[in-house]
Amino acid sequence: MTQTPATQAAIPPALTDRFGLVVPSALPPMDVQEVRLLRLLGRLDLLTIQQIQAAVFPQLGLWSVQKRLDKLQASELLGRVATRTIAANQVGQPRKVKTKGAYAYWMTPEAKALLETLDVERDPLTLGRLKSRDSRGRKPDVRTMAHDLQVSWWCLNSLLSAAQNRYCRSIYLQTEFVSDARQRIDALIILRLSPEHPRQEGEPAVFPLFDGTPRARGEIDVRLALEVDRGSEELKVLLAKMAAYRDLTLNQTYSENLGGPVLPVFLVQTARRAAQIATEFRDIWPSGWGVVATPQSANHPSDGVLWGRYKSLGRAEAFELLTNMLPNSSGQMQFFPAIDRATWRKGVIEASPPALTPEQIAGRRGGQATAARRAAAAQTKPSS
Numbered sequence: 125m126t127q128t129p130a131t132q133a134a135i136p137p138a139l140t141d142r143f144g145l146v147v148p149s150a151l152p153p154m155d156v157q158e159v160r161l162l163r164l165l166g167r168l169d170l171l172t173i174q175q176i177q178a179a180v181f182p183q184l185g186l187w188s189v190q191k192r193l194d195k196l197q198a199s200e201l202l203g204r205v206a207t208r209t210i211a212a213n214q215v216g217q218p219r220k221v222k223t224k225g226a227y228a229y230w231m232t233p234e235a236k237a238l239l240e241t242l243d244v245e246r247d248p249l250t251l252g253r254l255k256s257r258d259s260r261g262r263k264p265d266v267r268t269m270a271h272d273l274q275v276s277w278w279c280l281n282s283l284l285s286a287a288q289n290r291y292c293r294s295i296y297l298q299t300e301f302v303s304d305a306r307q308r309i310d311a312l313i314i315l316r317l318s319p320e321h322p323r324q325e326g327e328p329a330v331f332p333l334f335d336g337t338p339r340a341r342g343e344i345d346v347r348l349a350l351e352v353d354r355g356s357e358e359l360k361v362l363l364a365k366m367a368a369y370r371d372l373t374l375n376q377t378y379s380e381n382l383g384g385p386v387l388p389v390f391l392v393q394t395a396r397r398a399a400q401i402a403t404e405f406r407d408i409w410p411s412g413w414g415v416v417a418t419p420q421s422a423n424h425p426s427d428g429v430l431w432g433r434y435k436s437l438g439r440a441e442a443f444e445l446l447t448n449m450l451p452n453s454s455g456q457m458q459f460f461p462a463i464d465r466a467t468w469r470k471g472v473i474e475a476s477p478p479a480l481t482p483e484q485i486a487g488r489r490g491g492q493a494t495a496a497r498r499a500a501a502a503q504t505k506p507s508s
Contacts, residue, residue, distance in 0.1 A: 151238065151241065151242075152196075152199040152201065152238070154196075157180050157181060158192065158196060159239075159242065159244060160180055160330075160331065161176060161180045161196075162201065162231055162235050162236075162238070162239055163239065163244065163245070163254075163331075163333065164179060164180065164283075164331070165202075165229065165230060165231040165235075165255075166231050166235075166236060166239065166254030166255055166256065167254065167255070167279075167297045167298055167299065167333075168255075168275075168276040168279055168280060168297070168299055169230060169255040169257075169272060169275075169276065169299045169300065170228050170229070170230050170264070170269065170272045170273060170276050171228065171229055171230075171276055171280070172207060172226075172227070172228050172229075172273065173186060173189060173190060173193065173226075173227055173229070174186070175276065175277070175280055176189060176193070176229065177189045178280075178284070179280060179283075179284065193227075193229060196235075197229075197259075200232055200234050200259065201231070201232055201234060201235040201238065202229050202230065202231065202232060202235065202259070203229070203230050203231075203232055203257055203258070203259030203263075204227040204228065204229045204230070204259075205227065205228055205263040205264060205269065206226060206227055207226050207227060207228045207269060207273075228269060228273060230255070230256070230257045231254070231255065231256045231257070232256055232257065232258065232259050233256045233258060235256065236251075236254055236256040239251065239254070245335075246335040246336055247334065247335055247336035249336075250296075250298070250334065250335075250336070253298050253301065253302075254298075255298075255299060255300060267354075267356075270354065271352055271354055272299075274352050274391065274419065275299055275310050275311050275350065275352050276299070278311070278350060278352070278391060278422070278429050279297055279299065279311050279313060279350070281423075281428050281429045281430075282295070282297070282313055282315075282348075282428070282429055282430055283295060283297055283331060284428070285427075285428040285429075285430050286315060286332060286430075287330065287331050287332060288472055288473050289468060289471045289472055289473065290322035290323040290324075290471040290472075290473060291317055291318060291319055291322045291323075291463055291467065291468060291471040292315055292316065292317055292318075292323075292332060292471075293316045293317070293318045293323065293332060293343060294316045294332045294333065294334045294335070294337070295313065295314065295315050295316065295331075295332055295333065295334060296312070296313070296314035296316075296333075296334035297311070297312070297313050297314075297333070297334075298311065298312050299311045301349075303372065303377065303378070303381060303382070304368070304372055304377055306368055307365075307368040307369075307372060309349045309350070309351065310350050310351050310352050311349075311350040312347070312348070312349055312350075312382075312386070313347075313348040313350065314334065314345055314346070314347050314348075314382070315345070315346045315348070315430075315446070316334070316339065316343055316344070316345055317343065317344045317345075317346060317446070317462050317463055318340075318342060318343045318344075319342075319344070319462075319463050319467065320342045321340075321342060321343075322471055339383070344448050344462045344463075345383055345384060346387075346445070346446055346447065346448065346462050347378070347382055347383075347384060347385065347386040347387065348386065348387050348389050348445060349369070349386040349387065349388050349389060350389050350391060351365060351388060351389065351390050351391070352391045353390055353391065353392045353393070353397065353401065354393060355392065355393050355394065355397050359404070362401065362404060363404060363408060366388075366404065366405050366408040366409060366414075367408055367409075369386070369388050369409070369412070369414065370408060370409040370412055373385055373386075373412070384449065384450075385449050385451075385457065387413065387414065387415065387445070387447070387449065388413075388414035388415070388437075389414070389415055389416075389417075389434070389445065390414065390415070390416040390417075390437070391416075391417060391418070391419065391422060392416060392417075392418055393418060393419070394418065395418060398416045398417070398418065398435070401416055401437065402416060402435075402437045402440060405437040405438070406437065406438060410438075411438075412437075412438065413436065413437070413438060413449070413457060413459075414436070414437040414438075415434040415435060415436055415437060415443045415445070416434065416435055416437055417432055417433060417434045417435070421433040421434070422434065427465065427468070427469070430445055430446060431444075431445075431446075431465055431468070432445075444461065446461070446462045446463055446468070447459050447460065447461060447462055448460045448461070448462040
């Protein structure tokens, strides 16, 4: 998540010719963190400046982050939309936020082409699914943003938790994932866990994004299919979603394309809507599986959304997301803990203080020099 001193030292010096002249680059000037931002936006589609700061630029203040984003937008790599009118976290408590610089950002098609040129995505299927929007086209409306930002919040929370845990080897993450002609999942998240062979202590806590590497022996893939429901969808649309999960499970589509079954995760806005979805789910797929939660119950204050309070749609019982689902010889699904909470907590990587940028180092030196001059002047000033 942060650029370590070792990473900074690995950046090569500018290329010069035999006369000492710098060879101009045909690509926009970008550093490692800005490339990481584009990769993240391609997966999550829409992020606020606060989310970008927490995920990519934790060592910078919001003003400095805004300058970075303005530079990328001037290079036609980012688009943005104002988000001044939002809803409070508590349902039924709308409020207006009048804050300068309240924007949500997305990646443009030019940025996606740049990622392909830089060859930073090793998996060609991943590159093809990255999301982008034309900055000159129609901007998302308030209702669309409210939905998409809740999707990106849940996904980013999962990603940050995975990056900070040694038991997570990699994570696949993509919003608006098309699994079949009849289904577009709000977000597909695949966590590759390795309880037996965790990442080493010295490995950096950067995003362990999936790169197409096959699953090794002893590794477990937990496949989560997120569906955010704002309560405004018609019942027939909701029933069609549930039927799609049932049919694509029974015809082995998920097993063939994703390597195994998925766990539908419905994130709804009220407990009443959760009860309605559970009732309809049991009618559509009595022997099926899935979970439901509200943003409040999913948002565990210390362990994140991966360890929030979810209830099964079938029996209304507590259900842990990090569950390994395996069919038995007769085809019935079995559920085993992929990792327990106590073990997960032991694998949390303590975040090291973020490295200072060259601008911050120069600013600190300038401030220290100014303070030293003032102290010296105060000592030499004659007393009255």
